[in-house]
Amino acid sequence: MNGAEKVKLLLEVIRDEILPLTESETARGNVSCGSAILRADTLTSVMVGADNRSTNPIFHGNIDSINRFFKLPVHPPAEELIFLATHAPCPMCAAAIAWSGFKELWILFGHDEVETEPTLLPSLAMYRDLFGVEGIRNDNGFYTRHSIKKQVATSPNRDELQALLDDIDRAYAALRKG
Numbered sequence: 001m002n003g004a005e006k007v008k009l010l011l012e013v014i015r016d017e018i019l020p021l022t023e024s025e026t027a028r029g030n031v032s033c034g035s036a037i038l039r040a041d042t043l044t045s046v047m048v049g050a051d052n053r054s055t056n057p058i059f060h061g062n063i064d065s066i067n068r069f070f071k072l073p074v075h076p077p078a079e080e081l082i083f084l085a086t087h088a089p090c091p092m093c094a095a096a097i098a099w100s101g102f103k104e105l106w107i108l109f110g111h112d113e114v115e116t117e118p119t120l121l122p123s124l125a126m127y128r129d130l131f132g133v134e135g136i137r138n139d140n141g142f143y144t145r146h147s148i149k150k151q152v153a154t155s156p157n158r159d160e161l162q163a164l165l166d167d168i169d170r171a172y173a174a175l176r177k178g
């Protein structure tokens with residue numbers, strides 16, 4: 001699977017699986033962060049999760065997938081799977097992804113894209129104030145971080161991917177306003 005095929009499948013997982021779950025959680029007062037844990041070879045989902053911080057402030061969209069994943073009676077080793085996060089992770093989620101053993105992280109929205117969502121703003125403030133850094137490193141010894149938008153921008157089928165991305169961007173913008 002080349003990079004363009006991979007990013008198309010990642011976007012489809014966001015649109016078809018993460019987004020519907022996130023829409024039901026935002027309707028209950030949660031934040032528009034979601035995630036999925038995917039098989040590396042097919043990019044089919046093993047688990048999908050969405051923010052549930054109205055239940056507990058640390059149940060972010062990434063923590064939800066991790067909790068659900070490790071509750072499965074049988075699951076593939078995390079090292080062999082891909083972690084897909086709709087938003088650049090906060091320090092807690094970034095560390096939780098490392099503690100869980102995932103080696104490959106893909107992100108849709110960067111910290112700079114969520115300035116309209118006040119509940120997500122503390123994420124970058126925590127990196128700055130707690131650690132004096134601006135976020136996680138792309139290659140950090142625990143996993144590699146990849147940007148969906150950067151991959152779209154350099155893909156040969158960029159127009160097709162951009163159209164898919166635009167639809168998803170609009171859907172998330174609507175959730176942030178709601």
Ligand SMILES: [Zn+2]
Nearest residue numbers: 060090092093
């Ligand atoms: Zn988080």
